[in-house]
Amino acid sequence: MQLHVESLSHRYGDLLVLEDINLTVQEGEVVAIIGPSGCGKSTLLGMLGGLLKPSAGVVKIGGRVPESCLNPLTYVFQDFALLPWRTVEENVAFALEHHAVARKNMAERVADVLCRTGLEQFARTYPKQLSGGMRQRVGIARALAVNPAVLLMDEPLSALDAQTRDLLMEDFADVWLRQSITTVYVTHNLDEAVRLADRLVVLTRRPGRIRRILPIDIAKEGRTDPANAVALRQIYDEVWQLIRDEAKDADQELAYAQ
Amino acid sequence: MRSETPHARQAADQAGANLVPFRGRGFEIRRNAFAGVAAIVVVLAAWQLGTTIGIINQTFLPSPLNVFDALADLTLSGELLRHLQASLVRIFSGWLLGTMAGLVVGFSMGLFSLARNVGMPLVSCFYPIPKIALLPLFILWLGIGETSKIGTIALGVFFPTVISAFGGVDGAPRNLIKMAQSFNVPFLSIVFKVVLPSSLPSILSGLRISFSTALLLVVAAEMIGADRGIGAFVLTAGNLMQTDQLLAGVITISLLGLATGTLVSALERLLLRWR
Numbered sequence A: 001m002q003l004h005v006e007s008l009s010h011r012y013g014d015l016l017v018l019e020d021i022n023l024t025v026q027e028g029e030v031v032a033i034i035g036p037s038g039c040g041k042s043t044l045l046g047m048l049g050g051l052l053k054p055s056a057g058v059v060k061i062g063g064r065v066p067e068s069c070l071n072p073l074t075y076v077f078q079d080f081a082l083l084p085w086r087t088v089e090e091n092v093a094f095a096l097e098h099h100a101v102a103r104k105n106m107a108e109r110v111a112d113v114l115c116r117t118g119l120e121q122f123a124r125t126y127p128k129q130l131s132g133g134m135r136q137r138v139g140i141a142r143a144l145a146v147n148p149a150v151l152l153m154d155e156p157l158s159a160l161d162a163q164t165r166d167l168l169m170e171d172f173a174d175v176w177l178r179q180s181i182t183t184v185y186v187t188h189n190l191d192e193a194v195r196l197a198d199r200l201v202v203l204t205r206r207p208g209r210i211r212r213i214l215p216i217d218i219a220k221e222g223r224t225d226p227a228n229a230v231a232l233r234q235i236y237d238e239v240w241q242l243i244r245d246e247a248k249d250a251d252q253e254l255a256y257a258q
Numbered sequence B: 001m002r003s004e005t006p007h008a009r010q011a012a013d014q015a016g017a018n019l020v021p022f023r024g025r026g027f028e029i030r031r032n033a034f035a036g037v038a039a040i041v042v043v044l045a046a047w048q049l050g051t052t053i054g055i056i057n058q059t060f061l062p063s064p065l066n067v068f069d070a071l072a073d074l075t076l077s078g079e080l081l082r083h084l085q086a087s088l089v090r091i092f093s094g095w096l097l098g099t100m101a102g103l104v105v106g107f108s109m110g111l112f113s114l115a116r117n118v119g120m121p122l123v124s125c126f127y128p129i130p131k132i133a134l135l136p137l138f139i140l141w142l143g144i145g146e147t148s149k150i151g152t153i154a155l156g157v158f159f160p161t162v163i164s165a166f167g168g169v170d171g172a173p174r175n176l177i178k179m180a181q182s183f184n185v186p187f188l189s190i191v192f193k194v195v196l197p198s199s200l201p202s203i204l205s206g207l208r209i210s211f212s213t214a215l216l217l218v219v220a221a222e223m224i225g226a227d228r229g230i231g232a233f234v235l236t237a238g239n240l241m242q243t244d245q246l247l248a249g250v251i252t253i254s255l256l257g258l259a260t261g262t263l264v265s266a267l268e269r270l271l272l273r274w275r
Helices: A041-048 A088-094 A100-104 A106-116 A132-145 A162-179 A190-196 A226-252 B006-014 B033-053 B064-077 B079-111 B113-126 B131-142 B146-170 B174-182 B187-225 B230-239 B243-271
Strands: A002-012 A015-025 A030-034 A056-062 A073-076 A150-154 A182-187 A199-203 A210-215
Touching (some): A002 A041, A002 A182, A041 A182, A073 A132, A106 A132, A132 A162, A162 A190, A190 A226, B064 B079, B064 B243, B079 B113, B079 B146, B079 B187, B079 B230, B079 B243, B113 B146, B131 B146, B131 B187, B146 B187, B174 B187, B187 B230, B187 B243, B230 B243
Parallel strands (some): A030 A199, A073 A150, A150 A182
Antiparallel strands (some): A002 A015
16 A cells, blocks of 8 residues: 655645645555654644544555455554553453454454564563563554554654663564565664654654655665664664754754654 | 771871761751650540539530440430431432532533533632531422431532542543553543553542531531431531530531542542552
């Protein structure tokens, strides 16, 4: 499935946060959206999945939705958004319970996805007993359980400490690159973007506009290969140059209420 | 790297280094279950002693043992049970009515703009009225029988329930609702699987308030116009200067309050285990 973004703008009251975004995400592609804080990255993601109504412009989906897919546009949230009164397996089941198709083999589906995300042992634990990294695994498991056509990831690793983040990123890259699910990955972390994306979309600071779109031509499986380190570093530096000054200015801006 | 050498320690001693004083004292409460029991025993003992040696006039404040005797007699004769039963029926029907209506209105106000915009000013207007002041009006409308008492209790329970249910629903985390929407979970499922569980802590603490309101109102209503019920019993005992019976009635009421409080705590432990 493809995602077409056509002249999308958004304002909160008088405040313009996103202006004239045009972008097409191809089937199987991983697009990372990167930019300074407050540039409207999360707003953009909210509109991509229909959780937020754009002030202007449209988002369209193209192509056929695979039959096995229960929820074409599926989110993974920065704060995990787990139901604290449900165990890990019940949290995953939450995404399936209202689908008659899934109810027939619910236990198998849940067990399968918990296995793929390394959570088998934690099926009966409550979120508060888990570390941040494990909680986000549950968030990812829940998203994978519905066989999404497009994954919309809103800074999925931002709430984690640096070590957990690296560990989860590698694990997760394994699970999800293998399936080549179309993904929009919002982050302010350049390392994640350079590790995971086929294309980088760099936004300007508020109001967010597309500053540059950079393809990364190195295969994702080879990104951890030292032979590619220099080339990846170059991309990293190039993007950092682009957003550095913006980030500095954004940092000095007064916060606004959303 | 190696750890600190003995040389460094010697050097510090020679330089006349001082101890860092401990400044983190206080602001920590230790548990002592014995203290609470001891306090109650001391109060009861002092009271008993005061009546025995005659400092306290038994006509106005009978000794704890006398009160206990009265309580035992009333229980055995079945008189207390008769009054208790009448009160319990009123409390339960009034409370059930008020809670059901309160939950429906509170949830509607939490979920729908129209209900909130209409309901908020009304609730703010009526909530501060002491409900017992409306009993005479209810008696005029509904007669002196059970209906007016139950109505007063229901009304008294209704408002705190609306407020706690509304507060709970309003405070349901937006991110969880968004999450549910992002998985296309239907509206009613979101209400029952996301909003209801998140508002449960608030609803249960509202339950505590509504139980004690119901207790207060049943006693007051029975004092105004009833020949059966704990409130009526306490009032009659007072009029006849039977202070031991009066206090026995008061103890029954507080036991009732204690029982409902324990019930809510048990419910909280059962339903909010995930916290």
